[in-house]
Amino acid sequence: MADVTLDAKGLNCPLPILKARKALKEVPDNGTLEILATDPGSVADFEAFCRQTGNELLEHSENDGIYQFLIKKSA
Amino acid sequence: MSAEEKSMSIIVTKGSLDWAYPPFILATTAAAMGLPVTMFFTFYGLPLLLKNLKLQVTAAGNPAMKMPMMGMHMGLPNLLTAIPGVDAGCSVMMKNLIKKKGVASIEELREMAVEAEVRMIACQMTMDLFEYDKADMIDGIDIGGAATYIECATQADINLFI
Numbered sequence: 001m002a003d004v005t006l007d008a009k010g011l012n013c014p015l016p017i018l019k020a021r022k023a024l025k026e027v028p029d030n031g032t033l034e035i036l037a038t039d040p041g042s043v044a045d046f047e048a049f050c051r052q053t054g055n056e057l058l059e060h061s062e063n064d065g066i067y068q069f070l071i072k073k074s075a
Numbered sequence: 076m077s078a079e080e081k082s083m084s085i086i087v088t089k090g091s092l093d094w095a096y097p098p099f100i101l102a103t104t105a106a107a108m109g110l111p112v113t114m115f116f117t118f119y120g121l122p123l124l125l126k127n128l129k130l131q132v133t134a135a136g137n138p139a140m141k142m143p144m145m146g147m148h149m150g151l152p153n154l155l156t157a158i159p160g161v162d163a164g165c166s167v168m169m170k171n172l173i174k175k176k177g178v179a180s181i182e183e184l185r186e187m188a189v190e191a192e193v194r195m196i197a198c199q200m201t202m203d204l205f206e207y208d209k210a211d212m213i214d215g216i217d218i219g220g221a222a223t224y225i226e227c228a229t230q231a232d233i234n235l236f237i
Contacts, residue, residue, distance in 0.1 A: 012177040014104040018187055021107035039177075052108045 002034035002070060003027050009038045009066065016042045017049055020071070024055065029075040032058065037067045046071070082111040083233040086224065087120035092130035092166060092181065093137070095123055098237045099184035105233075106191035113231070114188070115224045117198035120237075121205070123185070124197050124212045130181055131166040142168055189215060196223060 006023040008016035016037045027033045035046070043060060046069050050057040056072040083105045087098045098120075102112045116124050134140055135156035141148040142165070155161060173180065179187075188195070196219045197212060209218065217223075228234045 010177045012179075014100050014107070015177070015179050018103055018107050018179075021191075049108060 003031035005034040005036070007036050008042075009036055011037065012039055013041050013045065017045055020046070020049070024071070024073055027073045029073060031073055033071045033073065035067075035069040035071070037069070038065060040067070042067055042069070081109075081232045082113075082230065083235070084113040084115065084224070084228050084231040085235045085237060087114055087116045087123060087237055088118050089237065090119040090122045090130070092132045092169060093140075094237070095130060095181045096184075098235075099123075099181060099188060101235065102193050103184055103187045103191060106188065106193050110233075111194075112188075112191075113194040113196065113224075113227045115196045115198065115219070115227075117201050121198060121201045121207060123181070124195060124216055125207075126211060126213055128182060128185075131162050132169050133162055134165050135162075140165075142172070185213070189213070194227075196227075 004023050004027050006019055008019055011019070016035065016039055020033065020035055023033055023035075035042075043062075046060065047057060049055075050071060054074045056074065058070040058072050060067065060069045062068075083101070085098045085102055089095070098114060102114055106112050122128075132140070133156075134151050135153065138153060139150070141150040151161065151165075172178075195216045197209070197216050199218050199220050201207070202209070202218070209216075
């Protein structure tokens with residue numbers, strides 16, 4: 001179970017990233033943020049976002065058009 | 076790679092609805108990725124700092140502009156783009172699409188840029204030239220000129236002109 005869950009379904013670039021950045025502020029260090037999105041571009045974008053910000057993309061999956069991401073907030 | 080070491084600046088020179096997107100999308104995203112961002116608003120980009128935005132797309136000058144309609148993509152012959160009301164009509168269509176597809180409004184992106192502490196500089200010369208008043212602009216902006224921008228650009232890793 002993630003510490004914070006962000007529902008970004010129906011939102012288009014760059015809103016899932018911007019809202020994830022905000023949501024990460026609510027997550028404790030080493031805690032996790034779960035994001036649900038429908039934007040197919042969000043896969044590449046969350047990978048890039050995590051590489052750049054040093055947060056860890058623990059997993060991502062796609063099920064029936066819903067993309068799920070789990071990000072671990074770096075300390 | 077530490078994000079803190081990178082920074083970005085954008086010169087914003089265009090103020091139509093469609094052209095307002097790239098600078099605000101890139102500025103907010105870069106800020107979300109930890110980069111300090113400066114936006115320099117000059118010429119037709121300056122009105123993007125006005126409190127009340129009344130943005131329109133301009134069909135004339137964008138000959139490749141096509142909208143999805145009735146299962147296809149339809150453009151306007153250049154001649155028709157000069158007819159009064161065409162820009163307003165195109166703008167309504169574009170704003171409907173933006174809402175339907177979950178794309179942020181410019182107002183929303185600008186608010187997020189302010190929240191993310193993106194530095195926004197209004198070009199003093201453009202304000203004089205087109206008679207804009209700082210009181211009509213959003214709060215928290217700086218006023219500056221070319222030298223202000225150049226100083227910032229010398230320190231930035233990414234400098235964009237849009």
